Amino acid sequence: MVDLSFFRQMWHRIQEDDVPALAAQLAYFLLLSLFPLLIFVVTLVPYLPISELDILAFFDDYAPGDSMELIKNSLADIMRKDGKLLSFGLIAAIWTASNGINAIVRAFNRAYRVEETRSFIVSRLxxxxxTFAMIFVFLVALLLPVFGKEIGGWLFANFGLKEEFITVWNTLRWLxxxxxxxxxxxxxxxxxxNKRLSCISGVPGSIFATGGWVxxxxxxxYYVSNFANYTATYGSIGxxxxxxxxLYLSxxxxxxxxxxxxxxxxKKEGC
Incomplete structure (x- = not known):
């Protein structure tokens, strides 16, 4: 028989912590953080063997079609502006992008029933x-396909299996x-x-978040592409x-x- 206590407890926690409202707050800060984060990453493109298209392609795998057009057009408009002004704005971009992390910290502290005792400077740093760590991981995610495909193609070509490699690579790219x-x-x-945790303690939520988010x-x-037409309802802001x-669902x-x-x-502490 299936133990439903976990689902009852989770439903209780979602109501008690007002997760829908927290998700709305986080979505707002993620929206404010998204473009500064992309601006910062794009400014690194000249120093890396990737292009702006590689960066956008990473989001294109998951983001709805209408939102991707908005991201592409907004990023293109920003990048056409004065490069010096853009460079001076990098510090402000990182500061703004870190607001999304701050919102996540507040939501997690509520989940663990702890108060934020770290000073403003410590929490902001x-x-x-x-934010920098996420940028680094994001860049690694972009660079791995670039170098992985080149190295894999070269190795498989030596064995006359280049065509087979393309099929395998398309699967590996998703993995x-x-x-x-x-x-x-x-x-x-x-x-x-704001609680001392072991790395392994984050695994259950990470598995859920990864699978659930994808x-x-x-x-x-798929729903937006095939059924919904937000442009017809909301016009230009669709x-x-x-x-x-x-972002709210995320x-x-x-x-x-x-x-x-x-x-x-x-549950572990109560044992």
């Missing part, structure tokens, strides 16, 4: 460092993206809460609505992952 997502979530669940993103993207809904998944980790942490 942690958010900035986590690499999922692994990178898992690492990002694990780092957030381990470091962000499935929800792909499902919502793409913004789609992006906000996607935030909901991330927070529930934190609630799952907090549940198992409390």
């Amino acid at each position: 942690m958010a900035i460092l986590l 690499i993206s999922i692994l990178i997502l898992f690492i990002v979530f694990l780092g957030l669940y381990w470091i962000a809460p 499935l929800v993103s792909l499902g919502f993207s 793409a913004i609505i789609v992006l906000m809904i996607w 935030a909901y998944i991330i927070i529930i992952g934190g609630e799952i980790n907090a549940y198992f942490s409390e």
Whole structure:
């Protein structure tokens, strides 16, 4: 017989912590953080063997079509501006991008029933460092396919299996993206809460968040592409609505992952 106590407890935690409202707050800060984060990453492109298209392609795998057009057009408009002004704005971009991490920290602290006792400077520095860590992991996710495909193609070509490699690589590309997502979530669940945790304690929520985020993103993207027409309903702001809904669903998944980790942490402490 299936033990339903876990689901009852999770439902209780979602209501008690007001997860829908927290997800709405987090989605707002993620929206404010998204473009500064992309601006910072794009400024690194001249120093890396990747292009702006590689960066956008990473999001294109998951983001709904209308929101991707908004991201592409907005990023193109920003990058056409004065490069010097853009360079001076990098510090502000990182500061703004770290607001998303700060919102995640607040949501996780509520899940673990702890107060934020770290000073403003310490908490902000942690958010900035986590932002840089996410940028680093994101760049690794972009570079692995570039070098992996070149190295794999060269090795398989020596054995006359280059065509077979293309099929295998298309599968590996998805697995690499999922692994990178898992690492990002694990780092957030381990470091962000104001509580001493082991790295392994973040695994249950990371598994849920990775699988849930991929499935929800792909499902919502399919729904928007085939059934919904937000442009007809909302006009020119339809793409913004789609992006906000996607970020809200993403935030909901991330927070529930934190609630799952907090549940198992409390259960372990109660043993």
